[in-house]
Amino acid sequence: MxxxxxxxxxxxxxxxxxxxxxxxxxxxxxxxxxxxxxxxxxxxxxxxxxxxxxxxxxxxxxxxxxxxxxxxxxxxxxxxxxxxxxxxxxAEEVSVLLECPQCKNHWQEPLSRTHLESMGYPKVRTLSRRKCPKCAKFIRPKIVTTEGGKV
Ligand SMILES: [Zn+2]
CATH class of the missing domain: 1.10.287 (Helix Hairpins)
Structure with a gap:
């Protein structure tokens, strides 16, 4: 670093x-x-x-x-x-709004622009499997919006 x-x-x-x-x-x-x-x-x-x-x-x-x-x-x-x-x-970080497909909970998470681009965003909008902070189920969160609306 x-x-x-x-x-x-x-x-x-x-x-x-x-x-x-x-x-x-x-x-x-x-x-x-x-x-x-x-x-x-x-x-x-x-x-x-x-x-x-x-x-x-x-x-x-x-x-x-x-x-x-x-x-x-x-x-x-x-x-x-x-x-x-x-x-x-x-290397810039953007704040993305994620949605849990199970409980529809929304939360913000910082992601690097490089990561978003490498996963194929905005075509690909689902992230890798992780735990939802609300319902605690392992889900693939969906990107609702990113800071500023686009990457
Ligand atoms: Zn959930």
Whole structure:
């Protein structure tokens, strides 16, 4: 449990970090372009972007490469954040209203969305055999509604 949360958090941190580095990279490119007068005209802009080299930690790359790098980092970071959000959504719990076929008693129970989807809900509406909290018989409860009406 703790490990799962840690994994989620580190995934989130990694995604954010990549986005931040990507934004910083793009800002540095913009600043460099501004410094070399690339905003004077469109021709100057494309020339500086494609020709101007910029050295970081001894590695000289053209500004266009930094731009591409920044965009790639933004996209990868964004994908990580979205993927993480999707996992959280799937693990979500929904409150379902169950009905006992014997005594018609209704009660609420939390079920995971993944469980509902894997059992074939909304086509399949009966759960595995369990004890009814009212009549104490072993029954297969029927799902009457789920929180929000649908999954
Ligand atoms: Zn019952």
């Amino acid at each position: 703790g490990l799962t949360i840690l994994k989620k958090k580190s995934g989130y941190a990694l995604g954010l970090l990549l986005i931040i580095i990507g934004i910083i990279t793009l800002l540095i490119v913009l600043w460099k372009l501004y410094n070399v007068g690339a905003f004077a005209s469109l021709a100057a802009f494309s020339e500086k972007l494609l020709e101007k080299e910029f050295t970081v930690l001894g590695i000289g790359l053209k500004l266009i490469h930094y731009t591409l790098l920044g965009v790639v980092l933004l996209v990868v970071g964004g994908v990580i954040l979205i993927a993480r959000r999707e996992r959280v959504r799937v």
